[in-house]
Amino acid sequence: MSLLQPARSLPRSLGVRTLRHRVAFAFDIDGVLKAGPTVLEPARRALQLLEGNNARSVRVPYVYVTNGGGPSETERAALLQRELGVPVSPTQVIQAHTVMQSLVQDFGDKPVLMIGGPEGVPGASRAVMEGYGFRDVYTAQDIQAWAPPVYPFAKLDPRWHEAGAVRQADFSQVHFAAIMVFHDSRDWGRDIQLMCDVLRSRDGVVGNVGDDTHPQVPLFFSHGDLLWGNDFLASRFGQGAFQHAVAAVYKATSGRDLVATTFGKPERGTYEYAHERLRARAAELGHEAGELNTWMVGDNPASDIAGANGYGWASALVRTGVFRDVEGPPAHQPTIIVDDVEGAVLHALEQEWGTSAQRKH
């Protein structure tokens, strides 16, 4: 019998049980589904299970919640679909900067300094921000093009001019209303310099250094991961490491503590957003409304697991990424520690369903 059938057609006891406990998943990507550019084989099997190749032949709602980013949600969904071999809707993709859309109401029509993001296609990250509704976005490259001495140790990549991606302005007249770190900085030196220029400015204008008693320009980071796992043998610095560096240089130059808002995991707002998406996904799959019992599957105790614990989700910590047993017990205790994402999904489904999750052949 399929869970997709309306509960009223089920025996009463079964209907009540299935309504009250409906399992859903939120997957981290890096270190869980992928190691660097490589898709992990257990990830393919885990997702096939959730797409209906399971003992109950039901499709299970899930979303991807990554502190990664760069492309739009539509582009990322298409990429994931090619990589993972399952259908992926843009509404299932929650990147670190996805939740920054909530800032459009306050800053949508004001000048914003956007920091970070992939530079393979000049201007592509700005286009993502514009897609969210921000209408006045400037990049570090725009300021470099306006005044190369603003950071003389790195030259603007000439492809920005060739592609027509530089947005020209007289930055002595631009009053930035906010700084948004969209994705990892590709040039910490340049970006810390420009951020401190604006943070220390008395009116949000680059270079108008004040006396550091004025209110600080609002600053937003898309996530705060200190470390992340890729295909290198040790963990790599994440945006959280960059935030530490910005704060240290700002403190050393201004004497003030940096004030910033951070999105992404483990921040509660990201989990609330994911929860709403999962409810919508369950409805799309034809499941009747009911309580969701959601499992976060992640490799990073400090973000994936800490956020799940804070929001009241179950969690599975995998051994394919940042977390390593040799470094001792995780700082944030998950519901279970498993070798990989397939182990996580099998454990969760079997616990929720009370039977084997794998289809009998």
Ligand SMILES: [Mg+2]
């Ligand atoms: Mg990860």
